[in-house]
Amino acid sequence: MIELLAPVGSKEALIAAVESGTNAVYLGGKMFGARHYAPNFTDEELTEAVRFAHLRGVAVLVTVNTLLDDSELPLLVDYLRHLYEIGVDAIIVQDLGVAVVAKKVVPNLPLHASTQMTAHNLAGVDFLAAMGFKRVVLARELSLADIEYICKHTTVEIETFIHGALCISYSGQCLMSSLIGGRSGNRGRCAQPCRLPYTLVDAAGNDALQQADAGAYLLSPKDFNTIEVLPQLIEAGVTSFKIEGRMKRPEYVAVVVDAYRRSIDSYQARQSDYTVSEQDKKDLAQIFNRDFTTAHLYGKNGRAMMSDRRPNNRGVRVGRVLEYKPANKTAVIKLDESLAIGDIVEFWVKVGGRVNVTITAMTVGGKAVTEAKAHTAVTIPVSSPVRDNDRVFKVFDAALMERARACFNRADAFRRIPVDAAVTVAEGSPLVITLQDSEGFTGQAATAFVAEKALKRPLTPDTVMKQIERLGTTVFSLRQLDCQIQGEVMVPVSEINDARRRAVEALETARLARFYRQPLPQDKSIVSIQPQARTVNPENRPELVVNVDAVDKVRAAVDNGADIVMFGGECFGNRPLAAEDYHAAAAYCHSHGRKIILNTPRLLNQRQMQELQARIALFNEINPMAIGVGNIGTLHLFRDRIPLHGDYPLNIYNSVAAGYVSNTGLASLTLSPELNFAQIEELAAKKLAPIECLVHGYLTLMISDYCLLGSFLGGSDIQKCGKACLRGQFWLKDRMNELFPVATDQFCRMHILNAKELSMLPHVPRLMRAGISRLRFEAKYSPVQEVARVTRLYRELIDQGERHPLLVQDKITAAEHENITRGHYFRGVL
Template sequence: MFFSSNRKTLDEPVTSPTLPAARTRPELLSPAGSLEAFFAAMEAGADAVYAGLRDFSARAKARNFSLGDMERMLAYAHGQGRKVYVTLNTLVKETELPQLVDTLSALEAMGIDAVILQDLAVWRLAREHFPDLELHSSTQMTVHNVAGVRMLERMGFSRAVLARELSLEEIAGIRAQTSMELEHFIHGALCFCFSGQCYFSSYLGGKSGNRGRCAQPCRRRYRYRQQDGYYFSTNDLSAIDLLPELTDAGIISLKIEGRMKSAEYVSNVVSAYRMALDAAPAQRAEAVRQAKEHLKASFGRNPTKGFLPGGIPHDIAIPSVKGATGRFLGEVSQVRGGTISFKTRDRLHIGDRLRVQPKTDKAGTAFTIKELFQGQRPVKKVSAGVFVSAPSPFENTFKVGDAVFKVSSEQAFTLSEAACRRKLEQALPVPERIDLEVTLAECHLILRARVGDLDFEKSYAVETFAAEESPLSRQTLETVFAKSGQEPFLLGELATGELPPVIIPPSQLKQIRRDFYQQLSQTLRRERQAQQNRRRQAALAALLPASQPAQERRQFTLGLRDPRDIGLLLDPEVDRVMLPLTLSHVNQLRLGKGLAGKEDRIIWDIPFVLLGNQWNDTRKAIRILVSRGFSHFSLGNLGHFPLFDGFDGLHLHTSYRLFSLNSQAILAWRELGAEEVSLYIEDDRDNLAQLLARDTGVPAAATVYTRVPLITSRIPIRSVRADQPVVSDRGDTYRVDQRGGLTVLASNVDFSLLGQLDVLQSLGCHRFIVDLSHLGPHSPEGKKVLQVLKKGGEVPGTSSFNFEQGLE
C-alpha cells in the first residue's frame, strides 16, 4: 500500500508544523475568464490570477484561452511580479488523455506558476512525466479536513484549495496540523452542494458540472407543498469583513470566484479587496466601508459570510430570494413587441445591460439598453422609482411578471479585446538569471554560463594588448555582460578569478557578448525543446493501449442500510454486501448462524464527508472492525486513505465519488492503495468502452442500481421535509432528506443499468453494485429490483442517467 506503517498517523500527537514562508500579506487571487478580465485583475491589484484553457476547464462556458494566449499572459504577469495559475480542474475522458499530455507538456515548458486539478490523471501524469509543474488541489476534490490536506502533502501537492463549507475555527485546526499552503474562496458564487459532488445538471441532460458544463438547475424555482421557492439557490459569499480572521486562521491565498463574470465585476471586486487588504489597522474600518460600496457595483446576489463565522448560516440560502445574479429592478408590467416596461428600483442609463428572467426555470435573456423612454420621452438616464420602457432586439420573448435584473453598468471596464491583445503582444519574456564565469588564458576568453539546469561553455580567440592603464577587470566585464541585448537574460553572479594586466578592445568584447548570448539562447531553447519532447513522448508512451477485455463471471454487491439484512449473503446470487460505516452499525452487527467466517464478503462504506470528530470516530470504528476480522472498506474522499495508516492486509475500494473516468486515474488509485475501483456514475457507454479496454490491473465495479444523490450539502432547508416531493416547473419530482448535518437531494426516479448488464459485461465489466440502501431489500420496491436482477430485464420507470444520452 501507498501508506507504510512507519508513517506518522493522524491520531498520533502532532508537533507544530513548519509553516509556509511568512508573507507580509496574503495573496489576492482573481479569476480571469477573458483577456479583458485578466487586465482588469492586473490593473486592480491582484497578486495572481487563475485562468482556464479552452479544454479541461471547470468553466467551459467562459471564453478561456489558447496556450499561446496563456504564454503571453504569463510573460505579462511575471513582468508585473504577479503569478498565473491554470485550471485543469475537470474530469478527463479516456480519449482525451493524449490531449491532456500535450497540454501538461506545454504548460511545463512555458513555466506556468501552478496547475489546479481535480482528476488524479492530471496528478499522475504531472508527477511521473512533468515534474516541474507545481500542483494545487481544486476545491472540486472536496478536501474538507486535516486528513485530506495531509494526504495532499504526501502526494506532492503544494497547495490545497479548501472546501467552502468550513468555518474559520475548522480552517485554523487544519492549519495547526499541516505546513501546506491553504487557499480559500472569499467572494463570489457559492454552490449549494459540496464542490465536485453535484450530479444535478448532469442528471437532467448530461451537462456535468465536473466537466465544466453546469446548467445550474439549483438556481431555478421549485414547488414544495404549493409553496414556490428557490430552495437550492445560495447567496454570494462576501468575506470582506473577515480578512484578518482568514489570515490568522492560516489562509495564504484569498480567492475570488468569477471566471464567468465580466471584466467590470473583476475590476470592482479586486479593487474592493485590495483596498481592504492594504489598509493600515487604524484605517481598516473605513477602508472596508468604502470597499463595500465598490462591491455593490459588482451585481452579485445578496451577500453572506457562508460557513466562515461558524454554526449554520441562516442567510446562505433563502427560498424567497431569486437565484439570478444582478441587481433586481422589478417585474415587467407591460410588453409591446420587444419593448418591456417596468418600475425600476435603481437608476438606469443607456449602456446598462439587463437580463429578463422568466418565472419558469428557463434561462434568462440579456440585452444592452440602447434606447430608454420615460413615458413617451426618450431619455439617457432615469432615477430609481421611475416607470421606464426599454426596447430590446427580442420579439415575443418576454411576459408580464418576468423579473428584470441589471447585470452591468455603463461604467464597465472599457479596454476592448483588441486593445487587450495589442497590450499582450507587447509583453516581453521575463529575463532569466545567468551566472557567468569568465577566464582569460592563452589569448582565449572562456565563458562558462549556468542558466537553470543548463551549463554552457564557449571559447573565443581574442586580441589583447598590454595595459599601461585601466587593464581588464571584473568591473569592466560586468558592465559589458550585464547587457544582453534582445536575449532575455539577467546577469547574476560573475566570477573571473585573476585576470592578466591586458586590454581587450571594447568592440571585440561587445561582439563576443552578442554572439555568446545568442548561442546560449539558441542552445537553451533547443535543450528545453528536446527535454519537452522527451517528456511528452514518454508520457504518451505510458498511456495504456486498448486491448480485448477478459471475460469473467458476474459478481454482485448489494448496498444495504440495515445490518440486520446481511442474511442476504446466503443468497447464491449475492457475492458481497455493502454497509454504511457508522459506530452504531459496527456495534449492531452480529454474524449469526451460517454467516460466521464471511467477514471478507462485507464491505464497509465510509461517509464521504467527515467533519469535526467524525474522522476520529471512523478511525475507532475501523480498529474495531479490523480486530473482528473485517478487511474490506469503500473510500469516498482523499481524506479516507489516512484512516488506514498502520494497518496491513486490508482491501480498499474506491466509490464513484473518487472519480475514475480514465485509466490514468485508476492507476493513481492503485498506487494510493486501492484494489478495486467503482466506475464513475456520470459516465456514458462510449467512454466506458474506451476505459474498460485498458488493462489497469485493477478490477472495476459499475453501480447498476441506486438513487443518485444529486446534491449533498451542509446547508439545511428548514421549510422542506421528506414527506412531500419538491417539484420543478417541468414536473420532475425530488426528495430532500436532512439527517446527520447533511442535506441530500435525490430524484424520485432511480438510476438503473440492470437492463445493460450484458452490454457492460461485453465491455469488460464483471462486478456490479446494486444499491438498495434507500429502498430496503424487503420492501415491495426492493423485492422488485432483486427479482429483475435474477430474471433479467429492466426496472420500469428508471433512468439510465448518461449511459445512453452521453456525458458532455
C-alpha cells in the first residue's frame, strides 16, 4: 500500500488530516520533537489522538527526533513506555542513542529513521536496517535515480518528502541556528536563519551580486511540490509519501492532504492516464507557497530552486493594477483570477515594499459585487498608495479556507466508515443489533428488554431504520439494514437506541483491538547500555589533531607539533585530492613520527560512494592510523576494515550513542560541537573510545548541494558552472554585518562557515583535566601561516599546561583576534 503521511501540529490539524484522507499522521509530544514551537500534544492529548486515528484506521507516528543528553535519558525511558502503551505505531528518531534505548525498553515499538539522520545512500540505509529500523526517511537532496536505486536494493521501507518547506542545508548537518543564536535545529528549536536576508560580498566588501538581479534571501529555497511527478516516485518504490508542515495551520493540512490523496488514488485507478487538475494546482499554490520546485529530484536546479525575493508565502498572482485613485484611495485591478469579499491581497509595490489589503468591498463597472470573475476590472479600497502596473497577489482565499475548515470544525465527520446492520427480533427474545464494517470487524448488542406482543403499534423495519441510522456523532454511517422481525412485537425505542450505542461501542472496541500490545515489564533500567564511569588521569595529556585539506598545511601542522593530522574529505577551493596527495601527506607524517587519519567526505551520494570504494585499495596501501567517517553510510562501508574515527557530523550527543558507535567499530570519536563543557566532562568520565573535541577553527554551519556562487555568478546553466568560486573569496553578510565565509568543495557543495573562529586557547588546561583524549583544530579554511601559528600555540599549551607564560601572565587573549567564539562550551544549546 502507498502511504500518505500528513503533518499534525494540533488537534485541529489531526482532524483535518484524517478527514482529508491521510493513511498516517506524524506528530510530536511536548518532549524530544524537532518542532518544539508547534503546539504539539500533551500525554493525555496523545492518548486521545491515537484513539481517534486508530478508530479510523490511520497510523500514528510520533517524533522523538532530537538529540538528547544523558540527563534526559530517564525522561526518555518513561516517555517511550507511554508511547508504547497508548499504541503509537512507530517513533521517528534522529539520535542513535535514542534508538538504542528504544530497542532496550520498548523492543516491539517500530523505529523510523528521521531525515535528520542524513541517510543519503544505500550504505546508510543498510546501517540503519542492521540496527533494527523498519523505515528510513531519506535526505531531501537525493535524485530520483538514487531514490529508485535505494528502494530496489533494501528491505526496509523508504519514506520521502513530497511537499512543503525545504531546508537549504542537509538536515541533521545544520549548526547555523545553533551557533549563531543558541537555538539548535538538532534539538527542535531552529530559528530559520535561512529565511533571513543576506548580501554576498567579495574580498573588497562589495556586493558581488549587484549585477545579478538577485533578491536578498539568498538561502531561502522554494517549497517542494511533486504532485505532477508523483507517479515517478511511486514507480521508484517509495513506501511512504511525507508532507512537511507540523508548524502549518490545519487549513494547510486539509488542502494539501486532499490534493495528494486524490492524486494517489487517481494514479492507482488509471496509471497510464494520470493527470492533476488545474484546481488542485491552484489550491496548493493558494494555501501556501514560496513558488514551487522539485528540488534535487532531477539534478541541481541552482537559482531556479530559490525564493530569493521572498522567504514566506507569496500567494497566487491575481492581476495587475490598472489605475490608482488617490482621491478615494481605491485601486482598479485587471484580474487574471477571480476575487471575492473576504480575500486578502498583497500589492507588490515597486517602491515601498508590500501593501496588504483585506477585501471588504468591491465594484465592477460601478456596481457593488461580492465576487469578481477573471478578466474583469475590479475596484477595491486600498490602505496605502500603489502604482500602475504593480502586481497583485491573493495571499488568502476566503472560499478555499472555508472549505478547508469544514474538514475540522464540523460537529460530525464527513469521511465515515460504512457499516451494514442486521437486526433480529422475535416475541420472547431480545432485539439483537449486529454492525459490521467493510474490513469485517463486528459489534453486537442486545436489548435488556424482551420483545412482547404488540397491542397497538407493532415494530416495523422503518421504525428500526430510523433508530439504527442515528449514527451522526460516531465515525460510522449506515450502508444497508437487514431487518428480521418475527411476528407483531413491541420493543421500546429507548431500548433500541441503547442497544445501538452499545453495538457501536463493541464495533469500536473490535477495530481498536488490532492495536493492542502486550504489557511491558516493570524493569525500566537502561544501565546495561550505559557506559560505566572510569578514572580520569589528572596528568592527562591529549593529542593534538589538525584537520587539513592540502599537503602544505600537513607540513605546517607536523612542523609545529601536531600529533595527528586528519587529511582529506571535503577540500575547500573546489579541488579534488589525487592519490599522490594522499601518499605525500602520509609520507611526511610517517617520516616525522606522526600519525595520519585519512578523512572521507561527510556526504556521498551513490556515485560518490562507488568512487570512495575504489579508493579503499589506496587507503589500505597507505595504512593510516584510522579512516575518518562522518556519516552512517561510510561507517557501514568501512566498519570491517582498518580502525575508524567517527567525526562530529555523526552527532554523538550522549553516552549511549557514544557507547554504541564505540562498540560498532569506531576506535575514536569526535563529540558534537553543540555540547557544553559540563556535558563533555560527563562523557569523558565514561568508558568509551578515545574522545576528541573541536577546539579551534571556523566551523561549518551549513553544507548544501545548492551552491550560491555557482547559481548566481556561474552563468545561466548550473550544470555548466563558470567556477565563480575559483575567482576569489566570498562572504555572506547578515543584518548585523557579520561575515560568514562561503566555501565550495570538490563536489560543488557549498559550506557556510561561522563568522567567528572557535578558540579554546585559554581553556586547554580544563580540557586536559576533563580527560579528553584529543583536541582538534579545524584548519581547512585557515592559511598555511595561521595553521602553523595556532598549531604551535596548542602544542605549547598542552605541553606546559597552566605553567604556560600566556596563562600565568593572563595574556592569552593577546594570542587571539577579536572575532572569536567559545562555541557552546559555556552556553550550550536550547
